[in-house]
Every structure is written in C-alpha cells, then in structure tokens.
Amino acid sequence: MQDRLTFKEILQDLAKAQASGEGKPLVGWTCTYLPVEILEAAGLQPYRILPEPSSEKADGYLDPNMCPLVKTNLGKAITGGYSFLSGIIILNTCDGMRRLYDAWRFYCPSPFSFLLDVPKTVTSLSVSYFKERLKELATQVEKHFKVEITTDSLNQAIEEANLTRSLSRRLISLQGRGAPPVKHSELLDLLSLGSRTPRSVFNKALEKMVRVLEGEPAGVSNAYRLLLTGSSLDGSALVRLIEELGGEVTISDICPGTRFVDYVEPSADPLFSLSHAYLHKTACARMFDSESRISALKESLLKSKAQGVVYFSLKFCDPFLYEAPFLEEALRELDIPVLFLEGEYTGRVGGGVRTRVQAFLEMLEKNGK
Amino acid sequence: MENERGREKLIKWAVKSPLTYRLLRPVLDLLTRKNDNEPFKIWVRFLLDAMNNSYARKQPVVWMSAFTPSEIAYGMGYVPFMPEIIASVVTYLGKSKGPIALANAYASSDLCSFHRCALGLVMEDYLPKPDLIISSSYLCEGANKFFHYLASYYRCPHLMVDAPYRGGSAAKKYVADQLKELVDKSSRLLGLVPDMSVMSQALELSNKARAYIAEINRLRRSRPSPFPGSEGLSYLAGMVFYSLGSKWGVDFFKTLHLSLEQKVAKGEGYLPEEKYRLLWLHHIRPYYKNEIFKILEEKKAAVSFEETNYLYWPALEPSKPYESLADKIISNIWAGSLERRVHAIEEMVEEYDIDGVIHFSHWGCRQSCGGAAVVGDVLKQKGLPYIVLPGDGADPDNFSPGQTRTRLEALIEMLG
Amino acid sequence: MGKRIYAGIDIGSLSSEAVILGENGILGYSVRNTGADPQRVAQECMEEALARANVAKEDVLSIVATGYGRIRVPFADREITEITCHAKGAHFLFPETRTVIDIGGQDSKVITLDERGAVTDFAMNDRCAAGTGRFLEVMATALETKLSELGQRSLEAKKGVPISSMCTVFAESEVISLIAEGKRREEIMRGLHEAISSRVYRMAKKLRVKKEITFTGGVAKNQGIVKALEVLFKMPVNVPDEPQIVGALGAALYARSAGPRAR
Structure with a gap:
C-alpha cells in the first residue's frame, strides 16, 4: 500500500516541477533521437511535445491522411497551446514530422525553430554526419539563446542523463517479476512526465522509487504477459485496458517511454559520443534496418517470457505500418501470437478495441500459455 | 476452374517470358504505325526493352525506388527495374485492382496503393526477381520500408542512399561518400568490377537528356499549351524517373523536343480551345480510367505544366559522378524544407502564366500532400484559385468521381 | 406572354x-x-x-x-x-453573407464569398460522410428517434457527452455503447451535434470566416446544430426558412x- 502512496505523491511532485521548469526557458522537442543533453548543457529545459490526446486535428492545415499525432500537435500549436515554449526542435523522423515542422513555422512560428537531420542508417559515415548536425544545433542554440555550450557542460549533462537512464532501466527491470510494484501504465506515465521535467527533480524521484521498490519482495502474478511495441502511443489508456482485462505488459518498446538511449560515454568529444550513442539506441521503425529492431524485440520477448505481442500503430504511420508484416513473420517463426491495433490519438479506447484485446487474452488462455 | 487456372498460368508464363516483349515490339509498331505520337511510341518501346532485359537476366537486375537516380544503374551496367513505375503502368492497363486486393490482406489500405499494387504483383510472382535492391530515403517515407520488405521476401541485398533533409557541404559529402560506398558494395555483391568510363558515359547521356528537358520546359510556356498535362504526368514523368543515363532517354527527350518545336511553331495547342492554364502539383495522377482531364477539357482548361517535370538539378559532371549525383539528390525540391518547393511553385506559376492550381492528394502519400495547405495558402494570398483534389493514383475504388467533378468545376467557376 | x-x-x-x-x-x-x-x-x-x-x-x-x-x-x-x-x-x-456553411446528405462544405456573391475559396469534406445528413440518419436510427426530432431533443440536454469518433461506422458503435452505459440519449444527441459542429468549425476556421454566416442544406433544419455553431463561431447564424x-x-x-x- 505504501508504494502506491509514494508513487502518487511522486507523480504530483513531478507535475508541479514540470509547471515551474525551474525558471529555465522551455524548448520543445519531438523525438527520442534528440540528444537533450545539448539543451541541458545550454541551461535550457527540454520539454517533450506530447499533446493531450484530442479530436482537435488541425483540419485544413494538414491533409486528413497524415499521422494523428502530428495533426494533434499542430492543432494544439495553432490554438496557442505551446505559446509558453521559447523554441521548438523537430527531428527529421518521418514525413509527418517534416511536414509538422513546415506547417508549424508557417502558421504559428516559434521564436526558435530548428530541424535536426537524423540519418536512417548506423554507419561510421552516418555517425560523423550526425555529429556535424549536432554541432550545428549547438551553434544555433548558443547564438539564439546567447549561451555557451562547453565540453564540460556537455559531459556534465551526459552524466546526469546517464543517471536518469540507469535508474529508469532499473525501474523497468522490476516489471514482469510477478505482481509488479509499478504497473506498466504507471511507468509509461512516469517516463513521459520525466521527458518534460527538470532532470534533477526527476532523478530524485526515480532514486526514491527505485530504493523503495527494489526492497520489496517479488510477488506472484497470474496475468497474461504481453510485450507492447509500436509507434507513439496516445497516452496509457490502452495499457490500462490491458491491465483491467487481466493482462500485464511486462516489457515495452514504445514511444514515449522505453525507446531511450541506455548510456552515453562522457569524452573529450561529447558531440561524437552523443551522435554515436543516439544512433545506436533501440531503433525506431523509421530506421532503415528493420532486422536490428526485430532481433532486439525477439531478445526482450525471450527475456520477459511474454506470451503475446501487442503491436500498436497510429493510423497513417508509414514506418510502423510498413514494418508490421516483418514483425508478424518474425513472430510466426517463434509461434508468438500478435494483436495488431491502430489508433487515432484520441486517447480513448473504443468498444472494438476492448473486444479485440479481451478476445486476444482469451486466445492466450486457450493456447494454455 | 481447371481452365481458369490453366489460362492464368499461361498469362503468367507470357508476362515473364522475355520473348513476349520481343514479339510485342513489331506487333505494336505495326498497330501504331498511323499514330504520330512518336514520343509515346518511344516510351512503349523503352518499356518493352526494359521488360525484355529484366526477364532475360543477362545483366544483374536491380530494383530501384523512383527517386533513386537511375544513372547509377545504367552507369554500373545493371538493368534497373522500377516497381512503382511498373505499378502505374499496370494501373493504366486497368489491372491494378487484383494485386491491390491481394496486398490488402498483408498491408494497411492506408499505405501507398502503388506499393500495394507492386506487392500484389510480387506475391503473384509476376515480376522479374531482383539481384539487388537500391532505394533512397528522401521524399517518400514508405518506399524504404517497402523495398526493405521486398529484399527480405526475395532474400536479396538492399542498399540505401540516406538523403539528408538539410543541404550544404556536409550533406553533399555525406551523400557522395554513400554513393561511392554503394558502388563498391554493389559491385562486390554482384561480382562485377565497376567501369568508371561507363559511369561517365551514363552521366553524359543524362546531361544530354537534361538539356532537351530544359528546352521542352521552355517550349511548354507557349500559349496555347503544346503538350497535355495528363501525358506529362504519365510517360513523360516516367521517362524522367526511369530513363536518365540511357540512350533511350536521349532519344525520347530529343524526339519530344522536336515534336513540341513543330507544334509551337504552328501555334498548335493540345486542346481545341484554351481559356485557362492550370498547374498540377504532386508527382502523379490517377492512372486508371477517369474523367479528370476530360472535364478540364470541356471547360477549356489546359494543364499547362506539372511540378514533377520541374528541372531541379544542375548539369552533372561526368568526371565526378559521386559528387554530381549527390548534388542532384540534394537539390531535389521535394526533399528538405518546404520553402524550396514553394519558391519553385511560385516560379512555375509565373513562367507558365498559370490561372489556377490543382494539388492532387494521393491517399497513401504523406510527403507531398502534407504540404498542400501551406502551398495553397501561399498561392491563395496571391489571389490564385487553388484546390486540393483528393484521390488515389492506383486504386480506382478509392476515388469519388462525383466529388472530383464538383471540385474541378468549382475551381473553374472560381476562375470566372 | x-x-x-x-x-x-x-x-x-x-x-x-x-x-x-x-x-x-x-x-x-x-x-x-x-x-x-x-x-x-x-x-x-x-x-x-x-x-x-x-x-x-x-x-x-x-x-x-x-x-x-x-x-x-x-x-x-x-x-x-x-x-x-x-x-x-x-x-x-x-446579402451580407460572406460565409456559407452547407451540410447536405453526403457532403459538408464551407464556402467564402465576396460582396457580389462570387466564391473566393471553399473547403469540402473528404471521402467519408462524417458529420453529414447521412451520418445523422444513421445516428438517429441508433438512438431510436426520428431524424427531424434530433435537433429539438438535443436542446433539452444541459451538456453533451463527448463523442470521439466522427467516422460513421465508429461513431455508431460508440453511440450504441454510450446508450448501453446508460447515458441520456438527449446528451448523446447534443454530443453528436457538438462534434459535427466543431468539425465544420475547424474546416471553416482555416478559411478565415467573415460575418455573416448563412447555414444551408438539409442539416440546417437541425436546431441543435445551429445552436452549437452559433456558440462556436460566437455570432448568430442565418438559417433560411427552407434551407x-x-x-x-x-x-x-x-x-x-x-x-x-x-x-
């Protein structure tokens, strides 16, 4: 009971800290390929742009057949929902994000906007090219915000972020050990809150949680163990539904949440370290090579002993929709059933989804898994 | 039932036999001897030749995405095969529905119908097997994943050119280095020694074609419009994607140039009467039977130019293939920031004396349609009537004839 | 003569x-x-x-x-x-109309015009029948009421139940599950009208709507939607006697x- 209480308090504290931002200028960002350390080294507060799920879809400003996350984001931007940001950094993640960058600048320009080019391959060429782009970002940030980014400040930011990453991974590793002390839905909420909260506050909260929870004995759980993967999720409603229906997400590879860098090596060339580490992190489907993402998923499947996979894709998300057949084939080889769901970033789980999730769990039961 | 299956087998055998294309050539030559559309005839012969080479497999067959410079394939002595273009031809022949229906069982129906059509053809085993697949990452997000999936399907290697968003020297170097790597890797994979003199020759051929394209585009500024936009969006665009770097390309553009020169000299337009001049945005149009261009003709509206035929790249330097193809990739107006595309469109509006603009919106396309509102707002601010025309390039089931007519006619009514 | x-x-x-x-x-x-x-x-x-x-x-x-x-x-x-x-x-x-909202059987349109009545720009819904007369017909059936009564009955509700999907098929099943959850039908109706109106509102906002707005097409007979549009646009909406x-x-x-x- 006590851990539940702690968790609630921690979330409230974080929400408060997020509102204050420690008085630093807030800079919006969109994708986990951004080394936020560069912003932190510049004394800025990174703020991940994650609109509340809504049906406000910037109709008329973008074609209806565009990613609903992009449309919701633009809808919020146009109605002034991001006017508190001192700048935005959008990444070259996918067609949707590129067009978001165009429309945002055209319809509601932010004082500072930057598009960070991210390669689609992981090679020595791409690592050095990405480093060039990070250097350009750092220079632009220095110029616009009249700050200085040094090797030392970058390394310090890297170390603080490394602490967040290792604590988050420890917390995640507590998942799936039977009656998880933190439900996966709560974990996803926590991580997405963390992506907009001052680092020091978030680290303190994580430390406290890890200390309390690691001390608790492992429980027993009868829930069906699932792996969740896919594109950006529209909040944690789907995971809550799975939990309500007797399933348990024991591991996930999803955004926002668990698709972050594990570790960055502080060095004399921190921009190179960042370029290297960020390109080598768990891949999003936007990357060229689907095999590495799928083999990582297979590994987590085996490790987490998941019985089934839930594959979620936002509608019109080309990277994840085109990759779906790959994953389905790979899972068929492993004889792991997969449930494919599409969402519109409304944050609501319709009756159809409930039925499908429930039927999927019933199917796992029949399979005797 | 048995008969049906037998017929299907026979058709498949015929489609996959190079002999078919060698036989078809004299037959089609005979059938079209009275047709004086010489450029179109070259396109047909080019396609037959490409199919013959693709199925005969005397040289390595390399599948490519439409936006990957075809000069690479011709310069390496490969036979390029472009499934996206082939899907549009299959659509033109009225045969896209079957393959699309087949692919829909595996791929979301929100994905590009050209990819789904090609996927269906792959699954039915109609297409020539690739020895290698090359794609590039810009413009179309889906293409890479699509080609990657095909590579795993055929168990063949897939190489990609990662085209950055930003320009400048770092980007150019990044692309040039990748192209060099691509040439080295593909030769190693296919057991060939690259002959750089063949590469230079391909670039020279591409340059020759480019010079004709520049002239063609200049002639198309004439009033009345000498060349139909519907054809600019079909075989003309097809040749720009598929033939640059080959002798076919030079032949085609030279012939087209000559025919337009004659038309312009005689003051001949492609419409009986031209009252309005329109610009078509997006790379494609619906290729199945539809009434778009008939409606426009009824209203005396010419599609005078299409953005897809805008000449965006500088002449190549045959002695520096990697750098100059990198330049071509980086100067693509549909990649990178939207401002560049908007400026090019403004230039086209000016040069072709445009009265109104149609932005086609292909259901499975995000890259170009995503900018349709911004482009529209810029043009509307200049007082130019502009419509977005939703539809689908390859899937006739995803097209509303009634709505299309209403939008087109409303555009014309706005022109006054 | x-x-x-x-x-x-x-x-x-x-x-x-x-x-x-x-x-x-x-x-x-x-x-x-x-x-x-x-x-x-x-x-x-x-x-x-x-x-x-x-x-x-x-x-x-x-x-x-x-x-x-x-x-x-x-x-x-x-x-x-x-x-x-x-x-x-x-x-x-x-004659003072500068914006027309036309919601018919299968299309909804927002049209801007000049002082002579000539069209300056327009927006039109896409392929689907979301938020049109056909959509309302389907919803009326799901709510077991007459199409002509939807408007009046919705005005009896103090607030609307939020409807998340505007796709005819999804919205129908959403309405059915809302009824099953025991939500008041009038509130569902009001929610539907608000959702339709805000869809039109968003389509219109892009065109920079000017005063006065005239609402035409069969759906203009639905007072619930007229009311919801007036709230969103913050101005009265002209409705012809026979829209x-x-x-x-x-x-x-x-x-x-x-x-x-x-x-």
Missing part, C-alpha cells in the same frame, strides 16, 4: 429540389428524395414546382442544374456546381442572370 421565368434544379445525394424564379422572387418550389433514379426525380421535381408556381413548362426561359446529379438532368441548359450555387442563393437571401432549396435557388439565379437560352 413576356414572362421572365427561370428555374434551378439541385439533384443531391439524398434529396432533390427545384425552384421556379420570377422577376420578383420565388414562384414555387419542390423537395423530394432522390432515390435511385435521379433523372426521374429531376423530372418529377420540376413538374411539381411548376404546378405549384402555376407556370407552364414552355414559359421557363432557361434552367440551370446543380448538385451531385447535375450532369444527369437532360432538360437543363447549363450545369453549375452546388458550391457556386449555394453561395449565390445564400447571398440572394441574406434545402438554397442550391436550387442559386441555380435559378444563375439561369436568370444568364438570360434566356439561345434557341
């Missing part, structure tokens, strides 16, 4: 209308369901309107057809889109301004 009489006919996806126009205004009109045979309904509509106007067919100087089925009206002299016609008709009824005939009226006005047909 020297009578100057013109006609407009609007063949929509769900309903068809004819308007007979004299020099001093509308002489008669007719509204019918389109059904499966647009040619026949065009004929019937025309005859009915002529009978009500007490005008002989030969006296009509020219006829303009509009609407989805405009190309299937054999006796029309000219066809013009419903976009241009709704602008014209609305401008005639309310369904505005397209046909516009067509007749075009016939009149073009003058008698050349014979």
Whole structure:
C-alpha cells in the first residue's frame, strides 16, 4: 500500500516541477533521437511535445491522411497551446514530422525553430554526419539563446542523463517479476512526465522509487504477459485496458517511454559520443534496418517470457505500418501470437478495441500459455 | 476452374517470358504505325526493352525506388527495374485492382496503393526477381520500408542512399561518400568490377537528356499549351524517373523536343480551345480510367505544366559522378524544407502564366500532400484559385468521381 | 406572354429540389428524395414546382442544374456546381453573407464569398460522410428517434457527452455503447451535434470566416446544430426558412442572370 502512496505523491511532485521548469526557458522537442543533453548543457529545459490526446486535428492545415499525432500537435500549436515554449526542435523522423515542422513555422512560428537531420542508417559515415548536425544545433542554440555550450557542460549533462537512464532501466527491470510494484501504465506515465521535467527533480524521484521498490519482495502474478511495441502511443489508456482485462505488459518498446538511449560515454568529444550513442539506441521503425529492431524485440520477448505481442500503430504511420508484416513473420517463426491495433490519438479506447484485446487474452488462455 | 487456372498460368508464363516483349515490339509498331505520337511510341518501346532485359537476366537486375537516380544503374551496367513505375503502368492497363486486393490482406489500405499494387504483383510472382535492391530515403517515407520488405521476401541485398533533409557541404559529402560506398558494395555483391568510363558515359547521356528537358520546359510556356498535362504526368514523368543515363532517354527527350518545336511553331495547342492554364502539383495522377482531364477539357482548361517535370538539378559532371549525383539528390525540391518547393511553385506559376492550381492528394502519400495547405495558402494570398483534389493514383475504388467533378468545376467557376 | 421565368434544379445525394424564379422572387418550389433514379426525380421535381408556381413548362426561359446529379438532368441548359450555387442563393437571401456553411446528405462544405456573391475559396469534406445528413440518419436510427426530432431533443440536454469518433461506422458503435452505459440519449444527441459542429468549425476556421454566416442544406433544419455553431463561431447564424432549396435557388439565379437560352 505504501508504494502506491509514494508513487502518487511522486507523480504530483513531478507535475508541479514540470509547471515551474525551474525558471529555465522551455524548448520543445519531438523525438527520442534528440540528444537533450545539448539543451541541458545550454541551461535550457527540454520539454517533450506530447499533446493531450484530442479530436482537435488541425483540419485544413494538414491533409486528413497524415499521422494523428502530428495533426494533434499542430492543432494544439495553432490554438496557442505551446505559446509558453521559447523554441521548438523537430527531428527529421518521418514525413509527418517534416511536414509538422513546415506547417508549424508557417502558421504559428516559434521564436526558435530548428530541424535536426537524423540519418536512417548506423554507419561510421552516418555517425560523423550526425555529429556535424549536432554541432550545428549547438551553434544555433548558443547564438539564439546567447549561451555557451562547453565540453564540460556537455559531459556534465551526459552524466546526469546517464543517471536518469540507469535508474529508469532499473525501474523497468522490476516489471514482469510477478505482481509488479509499478504497473506498466504507471511507468509509461512516469517516463513521459520525466521527458518534460527538470532532470534533477526527476532523478530524485526515480532514486526514491527505485530504493523503495527494489526492497520489496517479488510477488506472484497470474496475468497474461504481453510485450507492447509500436509507434507513439496516445497516452496509457490502452495499457490500462490491458491491465483491467487481466493482462500485464511486462516489457515495452514504445514511444514515449522505453525507446531511450541506455548510456552515453562522457569524452573529450561529447558531440561524437552523443551522435554515436543516439544512433545506436533501440531503433525506431523509421530506421532503415528493420532486422536490428526485430532481433532486439525477439531478445526482450525471450527475456520477459511474454506470451503475446501487442503491436500498436497510429493510423497513417508509414514506418510502423510498413514494418508490421516483418514483425508478424518474425513472430510466426517463434509461434508468438500478435494483436495488431491502430489508433487515432484520441486517447480513448473504443468498444472494438476492448473486444479485440479481451478476445486476444482469451486466445492466450486457450493456447494454455 | 481447371481452365481458369490453366489460362492464368499461361498469362503468367507470357508476362515473364522475355520473348513476349520481343514479339510485342513489331506487333505494336505495326498497330501504331498511323499514330504520330512518336514520343509515346518511344516510351512503349523503352518499356518493352526494359521488360525484355529484366526477364532475360543477362545483366544483374536491380530494383530501384523512383527517386533513386537511375544513372547509377545504367552507369554500373545493371538493368534497373522500377516497381512503382511498373505499378502505374499496370494501373493504366486497368489491372491494378487484383494485386491491390491481394496486398490488402498483408498491408494497411492506408499505405501507398502503388506499393500495394507492386506487392500484389510480387506475391503473384509476376515480376522479374531482383539481384539487388537500391532505394533512397528522401521524399517518400514508405518506399524504404517497402523495398526493405521486398529484399527480405526475395532474400536479396538492399542498399540505401540516406538523403539528408538539410543541404550544404556536409550533406553533399555525406551523400557522395554513400554513393561511392554503394558502388563498391554493389559491385562486390554482384561480382562485377565497376567501369568508371561507363559511369561517365551514363552521366553524359543524362546531361544530354537534361538539356532537351530544359528546352521542352521552355517550349511548354507557349500559349496555347503544346503538350497535355495528363501525358506529362504519365510517360513523360516516367521517362524522367526511369530513363536518365540511357540512350533511350536521349532519344525520347530529343524526339519530344522536336515534336513540341513543330507544334509551337504552328501555334498548335493540345486542346481545341484554351481559356485557362492550370498547374498540377504532386508527382502523379490517377492512372486508371477517369474523367479528370476530360472535364478540364470541356471547360477549356489546359494543364499547362506539372511540378514533377520541374528541372531541379544542375548539369552533372561526368568526371565526378559521386559528387554530381549527390548534388542532384540534394537539390531535389521535394526533399528538405518546404520553402524550396514553394519558391519553385511560385516560379512555375509565373513562367507558365498559370490561372489556377490543382494539388492532387494521393491517399497513401504523406510527403507531398502534407504540404498542400501551406502551398495553397501561399498561392491563395496571391489571389490564385487553388484546390486540393483528393484521390488515389492506383486504386480506382478509392476515388469519388462525383466529388472530383464538383471540385474541378468549382475551381473553374472560381476562375470566372 | 413576356414572362421572365427561370428555374434551378439541385439533384443531391439524398434529396432533390427545384425552384421556379420570377422577376420578383420565388414562384414555387419542390423537395423530394432522390432515390435511385435521379433523372426521374429531376423530372418529377420540376413538374411539381411548376404546378405549384402555376407556370407552364414552355414559359421557363432557361434552367440551370446543380448538385451531385447535375450532369444527369437532360432538360437543363447549363450545369453549375452546388458550391457556386449555394453561395449565390445564400447571398440572394441574406446579402451580407460572406460565409456559407452547407451540410447536405453526403457532403459538408464551407464556402467564402465576396460582396457580389462570387466564391473566393471553399473547403469540402473528404471521402467519408462524417458529420453529414447521412451520418445523422444513421445516428438517429441508433438512438431510436426520428431524424427531424434530433435537433429539438438535443436542446433539452444541459451538456453533451463527448463523442470521439466522427467516422460513421465508429461513431455508431460508440453511440450504441454510450446508450448501453446508460447515458441520456438527449446528451448523446447534443454530443453528436457538438462534434459535427466543431468539425465544420475547424474546416471553416482555416478559411478565415467573415460575418455573416448563412447555414444551408438539409442539416440546417437541425436546431441543435445551429445552436452549437452559433456558440462556436460566437455570432448568430442565418438559417433560411427552407434551407434545402438554397442550391436550387442559386441555380435559378444563375439561369436568370444568364438570360434566356439561345434557341
């Protein structure tokens, strides 16, 4: 009971800290390929742009057949929902994000906007090219915000972020050990809150949680163990539904949440370290090579002993929709059933989804898994 | 039932036999001897030749995405095969529905119908097997994943050119280095020694074609419009994607140039009467039977130019293939920031004396349609009537004839 | 006789209308369901309107057809889109109109016009019937009420239940599950009207709406939607007495301004 209480308090504290931002200028960002350390080294507060799920879809400003996350984001931007940001950094993640960058600048320009080019391959060429782009970002940030980014400040930011990453991974590793002390839905909420909260506050909260929870004995759980993967999720409603229906997400590879860098090596060339580490992190489907993402998923499947996979894709998300057949084939080889769901970033789980999730769990039961 | 299956087998055998294309050539030559559309005839012969080479497999067959410079394939002595273009031809022949229906069982129906059509053809085993697949990452997000999936399907290697968003020297170097790597890797994979003199020759051929394209585009500024936009969006665009770097390309553009020169000299337009001049945005149009261009003709509206035929790249330097193809990739107006595309469109509006603009919106396309509102707002601010025309390039089931007519006619009514 | 009489006919996806126009205004009109045979309904509509106007067919100087089925009206002299016609008709009824919202059977449109009634820009819904007359018909069935009662009943609710999906198929199942959850039907109706209105509002906002707004098409008969639109746009919305005939009226006005047909 006590851990539940702690968790609630921690979330409230974080929400408060997020509102204050420690008085630093807030800079919006969109994708986990951004080394936020560069912003932190510049004394800025990174703020991940994650609109509340809504049906406000910037109709008329973008074609209806565009990613609903992009449309919701633009809808919020146009109605002034991001006017508190001192700048935005959008990444070259996918067609949707590129067009978001165009429309945002055209319809509601932010004082500072930057598009960070991210390669689609992981090679020595791409690592050095990405480093060039990070250097350009750092220079632009220095110029616009009249700050200085040094090797030392970058390394310090890297170390603080490394602490967040290792604590988050420890917390995640507590998942799936039977009656998880933190439900996966709560974990996803926590991580997405963390992506907009001052680092020091978030680290303190994580430390406290890890200390309390690691001390608790492992429980027993009868829930069906699932792996969740896919594109950006529209909040944690789907995971809550799975939990309500007797399933348990024991591991996930999803955004926002668990698709972050594990570790960055502080060095004399921190921009190179960042370029290297960020390109080598768990891949999003936007990357060229689907095999590495799928083999990582297979590994987590085996490790987490998941019985089934839930594959979620936002509608019109080309990277994840085109990759779906790959994953389905790979899972068929492993004889792991997969449930494919599409969402519109409304944050609501319709009756159809409930039925499908429930039927999927019933199917796992029949399979005797 | 048995008969049906037998017929299907026979058709498949015929489609996959190079002999078919060698036989078809004299037959089609005979059938079209009275047709004086010489450029179109070259396109047909080019396609037959490409199919013959693709199925005969005397040289390595390399599948490519439409936006990957075809000069690479011709310069390496490969036979390029472009499934996206082939899907549009299959659509033109009225045969896209079957393959699309087949692919829909595996791929979301929100994905590009050209990819789904090609996927269906792959699954039915109609297409020539690739020895290698090359794609590039810009413009179309889906293409890479699509080609990657095909590579795993055929168990063949897939190489990609990662085209950055930003320009400048770092980007150019990044692309040039990748192209060099691509040439080295593909030769190693296919057991060939690259002959750089063949590469230079391909670039020279591409340059020759480019010079004709520049002239063609200049002639198309004439009033009345000498060349139909519907054809600019079909075989003309097809040749720009598929033939640059080959002798076919030079032949085609030279012939087209000559025919337009004659038309312009005689003051001949492609419409009986031209009252309005329109610009078509997006790379494609619906290729199945539809009434778009008939409606426009009824209203005396010419599609005078299409953005897809805008000449965006500088002449190549045959002695520096990697750098100059990198330049071509980086100067693509549909990649990178939207401002560049908007400026090019403004230039086209000016040069072709445009009265109104149609932005086609292909259901499975995000890259170009995503900018349709911004482009529209810029043009509307200049007082130019502009419509977005939703539809689908390859899937006739995803097209509303009634709505299309209403939008087109409303555009014309706005022109006054 | 020297009578100057013109006609407009609007063949929509769900309903068809004819308007007979004299020099001093509308002489008669007719509204019918389109059904499966647009040619026949065009004929019937025309005859009915002529009978009500007490005008002989030969006296009509020219006829303009509009609407989805405009190309299937054999006796029309000219066809013009419903976009241009709704602008014209609305401008005639309310000369200060600068924005027309037209929600018909399968389409919804927002049209901006200048002081002469000429179209300056328009937006139109896409492929699906979300938020149109057809959509409301399906929802009325799901709510076990008459289409004509939806508007009035929704005004009895103090607040609307938020409806997340505007896709006809998804919204129908959402409505059914809301009923199953025990939500008040009036509140669901109000929620639907609010969702439709905000969809139109968003489509309109992009075009930079100007005063006055006139609401045309069959859905304008639904007071619930009128009310919701007025709240969103923060201004009153003109609703013609017979909002369904505005397209046909516009067509007749075009016939009149073009003058008698050349014979």
